[in-house]
Amino acid sequence: DTGVSQDPRHKITKRGQNVTFRCDPISEHNRLYWYRQTLGQGPEFLTYFQNEAQLEKSRLLSDRFSAERPKGSFSTLEIQRTEQGDSAMYLCASSLGRGDKAFFGQGTRLTVV
Amino acid sequence: AQRVTQPEKLLSVFKGAPVELKCNYSYSGSPELFWYVQYSRQRLQLLLRHISRESIKGFTADLNKGETSFHLKKPFAQEEDSAMYYCALSRMDSSYKLIFGSGTRLLVRP
Numbered sequence: 001d002t003g004v005s006q007d008p009r010h011k012i013t014k015r016g017q018n019v020t021f022r023c024d025p026i027s028e029h030n031r032l033y034w035y036r037q038t039l040g041q042g043p044e045f046l047t048y049f050q051n052e053a054q055l056e057k058s059r060l061l062s063d064r065f066s067a068e069r070p071k072g073s074f075s076t077l078e079i080q081r082t083e084q085g086d087s088a089m090y091l092c093a094s095s096l097g098r099g100d101k102a103f104f105g106q107g108t109r110l111t112v113v
Numbered sequence: 114a115q116r117v118t119q120p121e122k123l124l125s126v127f128k129g130a131p132v133e134l135k136c137n138y139s140y141s142g143s144p145e146l147f148w149y150v151q152y153s154r155q156r157l158q159l160l161l162r163h164i165s166r167e168s169i170k171g172f173t174a175d176l177n178k179g180e181t182s183f184h185l186k187k188p189f190a191q192e193e194d195s196a197m198y199y200c201a202l203s204r205m206d207s208s209y210k211l212i213f214g215s216g217t218r219l220l221v222r223p
Binding site for chain 1: 199
């Protein structure tokens with residue numbers, strides 16, 4: 001599968017623990033997006049990278065959230081001191097350039113207990 | 114603020130019946146509108162975008178700026194159309210991020 005891949009697919013963690021998710025975009029796609037989807041809702045934008053630069057962050061992204069894309073390839077999303085409200089599906093998407101079709105990964109489902 | 118509204122959580126039709134999934138948006142500028150689809154156990158994927166003005170799998174959608182709507186239509190539903198459908202808009206700014214509606218589940222019965 002040469003599409004966007006995310007790891008892990010599922011993560012169960014205790015409240016207060018830190019978690020990190022990884023996204024590998026389609027090769028040569030310079031734009032990478034993170035979205036969060038809660039039950040019964042559509043995906044909500046969290047942040048986006050153009051190459052290694054993080055150019056926009058949503059207000060949804062509290063101080064406990066941090067995202068990186070160190071070499072302009074894969075990206076990580078870390079959540080510190082997880083809360084039950086962080087339980088959601090975290091989706092990654094990539095596109096070649098501005099206005100190009102966005103391809104989504106299968107997501108990482110986080111459950112905070 | 115930008116917003117996408119999909120008023121129906123679930124739409125159930127019989128095979129061969131026409132389908133219309135409603136989508137309304139609010140945005141002061143000129144957005145680009147999309148329909149994304151998620152089949153069972155598959156990832157979210159683009160179905161169509163208004164600037165392409167194409168028909169994909171028999172689905173069409175016309176942007177009505179006066180009514181700020183982008184309804185998805187298909188004249189004859191097939192069982193394989195059963196899926197979750199999301200309407201989305203992009204502001205066409207530098208980020209080109211997507212703003213999604215809450216989705217409509219389409220169930221096509223045999």
